[in-house]
Amino acid sequence: MGSAPFSYLTHLECGRCGRRYDSGVPQGLCGCGSPLLARYDLPAVAAGLDRAEFSSRVPSLWRYHELLPVQAPGMVVTLGEGMTPLVPLPRLAAGFGVAHLAMKDEGLLPTGTFKARGAAVGVSRARELGIRRIAMPTNGNAGAAWATYAARAGMEALIVMPVDAPEITRAECAIAGARLYLVDGLIGDAGALTAGAVASQGYTDVSTLREPYRLEGKKTMGLELFEQLGWRVPDVILYPTGGGVGLIGIYKALLEGQALGWLGAKMPRLVAVQATGCAPIVRAWEDGASESRAWQNASTIAFGITVPKPLGDFLILDAVRKTGGCAVAVDDEQTLAAQSRLAAAEGAFICPEGAACFAAAEQLRKDTWISEDDEVVVLNTGTGVKYPQTVRVHAPVIPTGSVLPEA
Amino acid sequence: MGSAPFSYLTHLECGRCGRRYDSGVPQGLCGCGSPLLARYDLPAVAAGLDRAEFSSRVPSLWRYHELLPVQAPGMVVTLGEGMTPLVPLPRLAAGFGVAHLAMKDEGLLPTGTFKARGAAVGVSRARELGIRRIAMPTNGNAGAAWATYAARAGMEALIVMPVDAPEITRAECAIAGARLYLVDGLIGDAGALTAGAVASQGYTDVSTLREPYRLEGKKTMGLELFEQLGWRVPDVILYPTGGGVGLIGIYKALLEGQALGWLGAKMPRLVAVQATGCAPIVRAWEDGASESRAWQNASTIAFGITVPKPLGDFLILDAVRKTGGCAVAVDDEQTLAAQSRLAAAEGAFICPEGAACFAAAEQLRKDTWISEDDEVVVLNTGTGVKYPQTVRVHAPVIPTGSVLPEA
Numbered sequence: 001m002g003s004a005p006f007s008y009l010t011h012l013e014c015g016r017c018g019r020r021y022d023s024g025v026p027q028g029l030c031g032c033g034s035p036l037l038a039r040y041d042l043p044a045v046a047a048g049l050d051r052a053e054f055s056s057r058v059p060s061l062w063r064y065h066e067l068l069p070v071q072a073p074g075m076v077v078t079l080g081e082g083m084t085p086l087v088p089l090p091r092l093a094a095g096f097g098v099a100h101l102a103m104k105d106e107g108l109l110p111t112g113t114f115k116a117r118g119a120a121v122g123v124s125r126a127r128e129l130g131i132r133r134i135a136m137p138t139n140g141n142a143g144a145a146w147a148t149y150a151a152r153a154g155m156e157a158l159i160v161m162p163v164d165a166p167e168i169t170r171a172e173c174a175i176a177g178a179r180l181y182l183v184d185g186l187i188g189d190a191g192a193l194t195a196g197a198v199a200s201q202g203y204t205d206v207s208t209l210r211e212p213y214r215l216e217g218k219k220t221m222g223l224e225l226f227e228q229l230g231w232r233v234p235d236v237i238l239y240p241t242g243g244g245v246g247l248i249g250i251y252k253a254l255l256e257g258q259a260l261g262w263l264g265a266k267m268p269r270l271v272a273v274q275a276t277g278c279a280p281i282v283r284a285w286e287d288g289a290s291e292s293r294a295w296q297n298a299s300t301i302a303f304g305i306t307v308p309k310p311l312g313d314f315l316i317l318d319a320v321r322k323t324g325g326c327a328v329a330v331d332d333e334q335t336l337a338a339q340s341r342l343a344a345a346e347g348a349f350i351c352p353e354g355a356a357c358f359a360a361a362e363q364l365r366k367d368t369w370i371s372e373d374d375e376v377v378v379l380n381t382g383t384g385v386k387y388p389q390t391v392r393v394h395a396p397v398i399p400t401g402s403v404l405p406e407a
Numbered sequence: 408m409g410s411a412p413f414s415y416l417t418h419l420e421c422g423r424c425g426r427r428y429d430s431g432v433p434q435g436l437c438g439c440g441s442p443l444l445a446r447y448d449l450p451a452v453a454a455g456l457d458r459a460e461f462s463s464r465v466p467s468l469w470r471y472h473e474l475l476p477v478q479a480p481g482m483v484v485t486l487g488e489g490m491t492p493l494v495p496l497p498r499l500a501a502g503f504g505v506a507h508l509a510m511k512d513e514g515l516l517p518t519g520t521f522k523a524r525g526a527a528v529g530v531s532r533a534r535e536l537g538i539r540r541i542a543m544p545t546n547g548n549a550g551a552a553w554a555t556y557a558a559r560a561g562m563e564a565l566i567v568m569p570v571d572a573p574e575i576t577r578a579e580c581a582i583a584g585a586r587l588y589l590v591d592g593l594i595g596d597a598g599a600l601t602a603g604a605v606a607s608q609g610y611t612d613v614s615t616l617r618e619p620y621r622l623e624g625k626k627t628m629g630l631e632l633f634e635q636l637g638w639r640v641p642d643v644i645l646y647p648t649g650g651g652v653g654l655i656g657i658y659k660a661l662l663e664g665q666a667l668g669w670l671g672a673k674m675p676r677l678v679a680v681q682a683t684g685c686a687p688i689v690r691a692w693e694d695g696a697s698e699s700r701a702w703q704n705a706s707t708i709a710f711g712i713t714v715p716k717p718l719g720d721f722l723i724l725d726a727v728r729k730t731g732g733c734a735v736a737v738d739d740e741q742t743l744a745a746q747s748r749l750a751a752a753e754g755a756f757i758c759p760e761g762a763a764c765f766a767a768a769e770q771l772r773k774d775t776w777i778s779e780d781d782e783v784v785v786l787n788t789g790t791g792v793k794y795p796q797t798v799r800v801h802a803p804v805i806p807t808g809s810v811l812p813e814a
Contacts (some may be wrong), residue, residue, distance in 0.1 A: 031494070059490055080492020080512060081757060083466055085488050091561075105487060108515050110755070112792050152754030154498075160811070163804060171798035175750040180800070181814060185807040196810045343582040347559030348486060348517070358602055381514035383584070385519050391467070391578035393587070397570060400592040404604045407586060 003373025008045050009069045012036040012212050015315055024067065026129045026365055028210055035209035035312055036068050037252070038216050046260045049208040055229055058082035061117055061220035061289045067256060068121055068220075068336035069213050075128040079110040081120050082220060086228045086377070091345040092358070093376075096365045100234075100375040104225055107350060107383030109170060113304075114221065114246060114381045115145035121205060121217030123149035132156065135203035137190030139242065139304050140165030141382060143174035143180075148208060151176040158203055160190040164303060168386050179258045186298060187307060208243040218246045221379060226263060233268040238361055240353035240381055241272035241327070242305035250379075251319035268377075270325035272316055273360040275300030275332065281311060281316055285327035290314050301332040301390065304350040304381065328367065334359035339390060351387055354380030415452050416476045419443040419619050419672075422722055424546065430476065433536045435617050442616035442719055444659070445476050445623050455669045457630045461634055466490035468524055468627035470649035474663060475528055475627075476620050482535040486517040488527050489627060493635045493784070498752040499765070500783075503772045507782040511632055514757065514790030518579060520711075521628065521653060521788045522552035528624030529613060530556035539563065542597075542610035544597030546711050547572030548789060550587075551579035553613060554762030558583040565610050567597040571710060575793050593705060594714060613648040616719045625653045628786060629660025633670060640675040642781040645768055647760035647788055648679035648688055648734070649712035657786075658726035677732035678708065679723055680767040682707030682739065687716060688723055692734035698722050708739040709759040711788065733776065741766035744799060758794055 012021040016034035021027050025209035026035055045066050057063035061082030065323060070076055086102050093101035106114035123146065126134060135158035136146055143159035150157035161169065161296040173180040183190045191207060198205045226233060233254065239247040247270060248396040251282065272281050278298035284291060310316065320327055330338075332352075338356035342348050357378045364370040384390065398404060419428040425443035428434050432441055452473050464470035468489030477483055478502035493511050500508035513521035530553065533541060540566035543553055550566035557564035564585040568576065569592060580587040590596045605612045612800060616622065633640060640661065646654040654677060662669035679688050685705035691698060701716035717723065727734055737745075739759075749755050764785045771777040791797065805811060 056462060060492065077754075078494075079513065080494050083490075085467065085487020087485075087486075105517070108487065108517065110512070110515065112519065112790060148750075148754045148756065150754070151751055158811075158814075160805070168792050168795050170802050171795050172756055172792065174800040174802065175747060175756050175798045176754060177751040180802045182802050183805045183807055183810055184804060189807045192808070193805055193811050201811075201814065235721045256774050269493040340582060343555075344558055347484075347555045347557070347583060349555065349579055349582050383519060383792075385575050385579065385790075388575050388578050391582045393577045393581040395581065395587045395589050397589045397591060398567075398600060400590055400596045401599070404565075404588055404608075406601050407565075407606065 001184065004048050006065050006073050007037055007068055007071050008040040008066050010041050011039050013039050024133035026131060026204060027212060028205065035315070036212040038212050040067055042256060042259045051231060051262045056388070061120065061217065061224070064220055064223050067223065069216050070121070070124045070128055072128060075124055077124040077127060077149050078120055079152065081109050081116045083224055084108045086225065087348065089346050092342060095345070096362050097372050098365055098370060098376050099373050103348065103378045103380050104221065105348065106379060106381050111141065111145045111148050112386050113141040113145065114385040115142040117217035117220055118142070118214035118245065119145035119149040119217070122146070122211060122214040123153050123155065125213040126204065126206065127153045127155065131204045133192050133203045134206045135198050136206045137187050137194045139187050139306060140169035141304060144169040147173040147176040147178035150178065158194070158197055160193045162186055162190060166303065166386050208245055213244055213382030215249050215252065218249030219253045221246060222250035225377060226253065226257055230232065231262050233263060233266055234377045235268060236271060236370055236376045237268045238271040238273050238357040238378045240305050240356050241274055241316060243310050244272065244312050245276055246282070246379065246381065247272055247319055248312055248315045251323065267323040270319050270323045271360065271364070272320050272327040273357045274305060274327065274329045274354060275302045275335070276329045277332065278306045278308060279329040281313060282327040282329045284313065284317055285320060290317055302335055302356050304353045328360045329362060330356050330359040330363065336390060338362070339384065350380045351382035352390055354378065411455050413472050413480050414475055414478050415447040415473050416445055416478070417448050418446050425609050426552040428511055433538060433611060434619060435612060442621040442722070445619050445709050447474055449663060449666045450477070453525055458638060458669045468527065468624065471627055471630050474630065477528070477531045477535055479535060482531055484531040484534060484556050485527055486559065488516050488523045490514045493632065494755065496559045496753050499749065502752070503769050504779050505772055505777060505783050506680040506780050510755065510785045510787050511628065512755065513786060513788050518548065518552045518555050519790040519793050520548040522549040522554065524624035524627055525549070525621035525652065526552035526556040526624070529618060529621040530560050530562065533611065533613065534560045534562065538611045541613045542601050542604050542612045543613045544594050544601045545572070546594050546713060547576035551576040554580040554583040554585035557585065565604055567600045569593055569597060573710065573793050593604060595716070615652055622652055622656050622659065625656030626660045628653060629657035632784060633660065633664055633766070638669050640670060640673055641784045642675060643678060643777055643783045644675045645678040645680050645764040645785045647709065647712050647763050648681055648723060649714035650717045651679065651688065651719050653786065653788065654679055654726055655719055655722045658730065665703060674730040677726050677730045678767065678771070679727050679734040680764045681734065682709045682712060682735045682742070682763060683736045684712045684739065685715060688720060689734040689736045691720065691724055692727060709742055709763050735767045735771060737763050737766040739771060745769070746791065756791030757787045758789035758791055759797055761789065762786065
């Protein structure tokens, strides 16, 4: 009798047409143009693994290795990412008028954002499949994360980001040794440049959902959340939605958890939060459409969710609909106000994308879409320290040897 | 029979003269001018608590609550801090010629630095003791952390920092709602301004080691490290030393772990790392002195350790001597080179203070003070994303619709 497998990955499957693909070799999109999803031998996982075992493992996302694609433990590329805290926010809950409000704080990951999850799993699996050179367009944080993990894996990385991406992400790419280019446009323009280099310079395209394993890393946000709640789900989960991989990943974790018998049938209502300056998913949701149309002149301070036409739009909309969720947009003023309020009331300095979700939660509570009895969880996708320009600072300079003014 | 106490704190004791103080009321320095240390009923802890129990608790520093000063669980002010990863660095180890090199990455804490530990425990205990207004001088990160936790506790914070402190820490203080002032000088000048406000404006002074509980938070770096190593110690621990609370805390964790029977008699050699531009501990160490003399014209890119005359100098020097350690200074060029090398080789973007320790480790290996068989642990005290100016970025802007150049 052999020992239990490290991973129960079996194959890849198209998220739209269902066609199967071999997971043992690098794969991109399905022939139909849609993302591929990793599939596991869930009955074998259910039979061989007690979910109670996770709590005795190291507190990183790799505790869920049976449900991750990496086959050999030695292929894992890690900086200790995962098991971010679920932080109760009692003052804000009282202010909003909800029973329970908590934030899963993804700012406490390497590189300071949730992008580390996708990068850790994506880079690990790419290394295992023999890939040595990766390329991607990014709104900044994903590029920083992939450059970081690529460096740790000894891989080459080519990163292209808009000039408006958070400036600190340039430094992260540069110090990790990535090839970095800026483009005076949006992520789609960066994607076009990357595609050219993929075609002519031998890089593997690891753009959002163009390889199947980033999603598996994002899925661990859901697994962790459910474990942290004692293997149950909250009533509402709000997620800032650009490419939407996090939301798709949480939904995938939910379905896998249900299939494994670890979770009951209750669905948390998934809320895709966007900015009024770039809200293709919200428009599609309101139109009852199954896909989005490209958003023109996209612009928001929540730069990470400036994705005018996400590749996985149909998966996002499906997750929102199947869980009884919704899609909602907030404006930049609401976002900045929520960011300030959270820091002053609860001591958490979060990114604008995360702040947008708090603004959305407040709005949905006012609209009674969220009820006073609901247990609400917000995914904060990154730390505020990567966004210095979102804060107005009043800091008088006092001469040495003088005295401070009265308050 | 009552349930086990949440904390086994018994009293405070002067670190120099041994005088006892009541821990049930706010205390500052001993009458002799030295810091007070928290003492616990260690025999009762040893009798009532199995160290194996920690691994089943939530992965935060509060898993060690028996050895922390907060008496009531409801007084804990937390953002989920602690259980930072211990990251192996095999490439750098090979480059240095040591058997084992690992980094405990304190960048993965709220506010992005190890200062969150002291702030979480210090603010919690201050709240429990009825303190409502705190004031402190800071080199930036401690002030950001205390402002953050004070906001979470609903306390007022007054923060004074040098104009040269990392700029992002201003935003952190401001958004948390702290009163923030800058001083065109060093931390001692900030301290003088703070002292005036403490005397005249009703704030409690929470400067480094002037209240006894920040140290207890820092101590958890040691407890976590020892737990992560399976309750044993490495051969060498390097720590960037400004005020030195982290190093004193790790030493305190070591002594408590030994007294509890959780650790054997082996001492890890503690290394106090400073910058050549501000090295009062190194000078005292080389002079065989038990205290430091104030360093003139202090200046280094590792701004967090720009402390010309640390209050706890005698405790730092004692910890270094009792463990067979040493004190060593590196220059800014070495620090920046180490920072780049770590990011490119291992994918970790760390702060200059942490980088100084890697430069020191390399130097000590060359000097054979560290041997090839040694297991070496570096405490990286913060994330590099708070230090954008330490990285030189090369990022050409490419026009939309054109092609990327060849590599």
